[in-house]
Amino acid sequence: MNEELLERRVCSVICQGDGLRAREIANQLKLDRSTVNHILYASPLLKELCYQDRDYRWHGIIRQARPHSGLFEFCGYYSLVTDFLDLTEEAWLDRLIEGCQRIGRSVSDARGLFHSFRDCRAQMARLFTDLLDMIGDACLNWEIAFEFRLKRARRIRIYADVLVITEDRVFSLEFKMKDAVDGEDVSQAAKYCPYLEIVFGPGYEVLPALVITGAKDLFEYRPIGDSDTILPVCSGDMLFNVFDEYMGFLDGE
Numbered sequence: 001m002n003e004e005l006l007e008r009r010v011c012s013v014i015c016q017g018d019g020l021r022a023r024e025i026a027n028q029l030k031l032d033r034s035t036v037n038h039i040l041y042a043s044p045l046l047k048e049l050c051y052q053d054r055d056y057r058w059h060g061i062i063r064q065a066r067p068h069s070g071l072f073e074f075c076g077y078y079s080l081v082t083d084f085l086d087l088t089e090e091a092w093l094d095r096l097i098e099g100c101q102r103i104g105r106s107v108s109d110a111r112g113l114f115h116s117f118r119d120c121r122a123q124m125a126r127l128f129t130d131l132l133d134m135i136g137d138a139c140l141n142w143e144i145a146f147e148f149r150l151k152r153a154r155r156i157r158i159y160a161d162v163l164v165i166t167e168d169r170v171f172s173l174e175f176k177m178k179d180a181v182d183g184e185d186v187s188q189a190a191k192y193c194p195y196l197e198i199v200f201g202p203g204y205e206v207l208p209a210l211v212i213t214g215a216k217d218l219f220e221y222r223p224i225g226d227s228d229t230i231l232p233v234c235s236g237d238m239l240f241n242v243f244d245e246y247m248g249f250l251d252g253e
Helices: 003-016 022-029 033-042 044-049 081-086 089-103 113-141 183-190 193-200 240-247
Strands: 050-052 058-060 075-080 143-153 156-165 169-176 205-212 219-223 230-235
Touching (some): 003 022, 033 044, 044 050, 044 143, 044 193, 075 081, 075 089, 089 113, 169 183, 183 205, 183 230, 205 240
Parallel strands (some): 205 230
Antiparallel strands (some): 050 058, 075 143
16 A cells, blocks of 8 residues: 555544554554654654643544645635635635745735635636526535645645545645746646645545636646646636536536
């Protein structure tokens, strides 16, 4: 069993339990205790997602069920979609910047970071305007997160641009203010998946996509690196198609 799958299984047991010792985790997973201890103490991501109390019991910070309590602690901004849509752009940006500072995300605007934040928000607001027209207010109860922090290695943190969390799917959206598709951007959009699968557990399908905000009428699939695996690439005005591909709400039309 590879280490990513072990991390996912261990994290899921912890997050669904009410404080478990390593021995109890090992028993539930039918693993050696030494294997579980290695995952608990060697995985940078698990050390960030879980903590041990004074009685040597492990607890998960993020609940692996909706609503995902604890998710806020890892995000620049997190809320239900309905609350996101109620905020003005300036109020949302203030909360995002404050949240980024809280989680240790650099908010220097020297390279146009705030402009990219605003562009990202505009694309998401348009997406939910489209979805409200197509499926009604069902999407208002989904969760949305901007700048979600993941600990990739001991001293390396990466930040997923936007997560949209439905009942059983996590859409991981990577935004680029370009008008053409770059293979490296496709690979970047895919790289968060193994970590998000650990965070959200086996009850969720993680679905990455790349959004090219300077393009128009773009929706296609691109290979991830040299692999046979593909992911959707779209312009902002076609982002709703990514959701329809997996949720099929236009099938009846």
